[in-house]
Amino acid sequence: MKILVTGGLGFIGSHTLVALQTEGFEVIAVDNLSNSSLEVLDGIERITGTKPLFENIELRNKSAVQKLFKKYDDIRGVIHFAASKAVGESVENPLLYYENNLNSLIYLLQELQQKPAAHFIFSSSCTVYGQAEKMPITEDAPIQVALSPYGNTKQIGEEIIKDVAKVKNINAILLRYFNPIGAHESAEIGELPLGVPQNLVPFITQTAIGLREKLSVFGNDYPTTDGTAVRDYIHVVDLAKAHVVALQRLLHHQNLENVEIFNLGTGKGSSVLEVIQAFEKVSDQKLNYQIVGRREGDITEAYAHTEKANTLLGWKTELSLEDALSSAWKWEKKLEISKKPPS
Template identity: 80%
Template sequence: MKILVTGGLGFIGSHTVVELQNEGFEVVIIDNLSNSSEEVLNGIFNITRKKPVFEKLDLREKIAVREFFAKHTDIVGVIHFAASKAVGESVENPLLYYENNLNTLIYLLQELQQKPEASFIFSSSCTVYGQAELMPITENAPVQQAMSPYGNTKQIGEEIIIDVAKVSNINAILLRYFNPIGAHPTAELGELPIGVPQNLVPFITQTAIGLRKELSVFGSDYPTSDGTCIRDYIHVVDLAKAHVVALQRLLDKKNQEKVETFNLGTGTGSSVLEVINAFEKVSGQKLNYKIVARREGDVVEAFANTTKANETLGWNAQSTLEEALESAWKWEKKIRS
C-alpha cells in the first residue's frame, strides 16, 4: 500500500516514515525542504534499509499538487505533516501561516476527494484547546479561541476536514499531539531546526553543546509549582507509531465516525524547569539559562488525557521524559561530532 507523507523529511514526519516502512508500507515523501534537509533520507535508509520515494514539491503550488496525484494514482492514504509550526513566528507573520497551513491542506483534499476512497491523517495540535479549563485535557474539552495564528490554523484545518469528509469518501483521523521531543534510538534521525530553535529541547541540547550561549526560560510567574509553563512531552518515536496505528485503523475500516479525534501525549505534565533538571541529570551537563519575560501565545499548562487513544487505538506512550531527553542529547552529540 502506497502512503503519501507530506513534510516527511521533518522531525515527526521522518520518524513516521521509518515506522511505516517497518510495517511494510510503500512511502512517498513530499517536502519543500524549507525546514528540513534531503540528507534525512540517508538516516531513514540507515534504519530501515529502504529509501522512500522523495519529491521536492511545495504544496502551495496547486498545479504541482494536481500533477503529483496524476503521477501517483495508487496512493491510498495521506499523513499530512507539512506546515509551519512555531507559535512565536506565527504571531509575527500570520499571513505566512494562513497561506502555508491552510492552502496546502485544501489542495490535498481537493485531489483526495476525487478518489473512490481515501484515508487522511491530520497532524493537529493541543494548541486547539487554547488554555483548557480542566487538566488533563480530554478530546471533549471545548476548542477555545486560539492563542496564536498557528493554533488557529490547526482549528480551521480540523473544521475544513470535517466539512469535506461529510460530502466525500475521505475518512480522517485528527491527531492532537502535545510536545514531541527526542530522537530515534539509533541517533540516525532527530530534531534539526534550521536557524534558532523554536522548541525547548533542541534549544537545551544546543546550549549544552555550546552552540547557544544560554537558554531563555520564558516567564517564572505562571501559577504553577515553580512558576514556569507546564507541557506534556512525548517521545517522537511513540508519536510516530501512533500515526501508523491510526492509519491502519482507517485502512481496516474500523473507524466509528468519518472523522475521529485523538489526543497523543504521555498524560504527565512537566514544567520547563523540571525538563531542564531532568536533562542535567541524564547528560551530566550544567545548563546556562536565564529567566526572561513571558512569550506571547504561550498557555500556562497543557497535558493530555490519553484514555481514548489508549483504549480505542490500543496505543500507549512507552518512553519516559528522561529517555526522550537522553535520546535528544545522543543525537545532538552525533551531529556536532
C-alpha cells in the same frame, strides 16, 4: 497501495516514515525542503534499509499536487505534516501561514475526494485547546479562540476536513499532539531546527553543546509546583507509532465515525525546571539557564487525557521523559561531530 507523507523529511514526518517502513508500508515522502534536508533520506535508509520515494514539491502549487496524484494514482492514504509552524513568525506574517497551511490542505483533499475511498491523517495540535479550564485535557474540551495565526490554521484545518468528510468518501483522523521531543535511538534522525530553536529541548541541547550561551526560562511565577510552565512532553518515536496505528485503523475500517479525534501525549505534565533537571541527570551536564519574564502567548499548563487513544487506538506511550532527553542529547552530539572537518 502507497501512503503519501507530506512534510516527510521534517522532525515528526521522518520518524513516521521510519515507523511506516518498519511495518511494511510503501511510502512517498513529499517535502519542499524549506525547513528540512535531503540528508534525512539517508538517515531513514540507514535505519530501515530502504530509501523512501521522494518528491520535492511545493504543495501550495495546485498543479504540482495534481501532477503528483497522476504520477502515483495508487495513493490510498495521506499523512499530512507539511505546514509552517513557528508561532511568532505566524503573528508577523499571517498571510504566509494561511496560504501555506490551508492551501496545501485544500489541494490534497481535492485530489483525495476523487478517489472511491481515501484515508487522511491530519497533524493537529493541542494549541486548539488554548488554556484549557480542566486538566488533563480531553478531546471534548472546548476549542478556544486561537492565540496565533498558526494555531488558527490548525483549527480551520480541522473544520475543513470535517466539512469535506460529511459529503465525500474520505475518512480522517485528527491527531492533536502535545509536545514532541527526542530523536531516534540510532541518532540517524532527529530534530533539526533552522536558526534559533523555538522549542525547549533543542535549545537545551544546543546550550549544553555550546551553540547557545544560555537558556532562557520564561517565567517562574506561574501557579505551578515550581512556578514554571507545565507541558506534556512525548517522545517522537511514540508519536510516530501512533500515526501508523491510526492509519491501520482507517485501512481496516475500524473507525466509528468519518472523522475521529485523538489526543497524543503521555498524560503527565512536566515543568520547564523539571525538564532541565532531567536533562542534567541523563547528560551529566550542568545547564546554564536564567529566569526571564513570561513570553507573550504562553499558557500555564497543558497535559493530555490519553484514555481515548489508549482504548480505541490501542496505543500508549512506552518511552519516558528521560529516554527522550537522552536521545535528543545523543543526536545533538552526533550533529556536533558531523560539523567538524576531518583531521
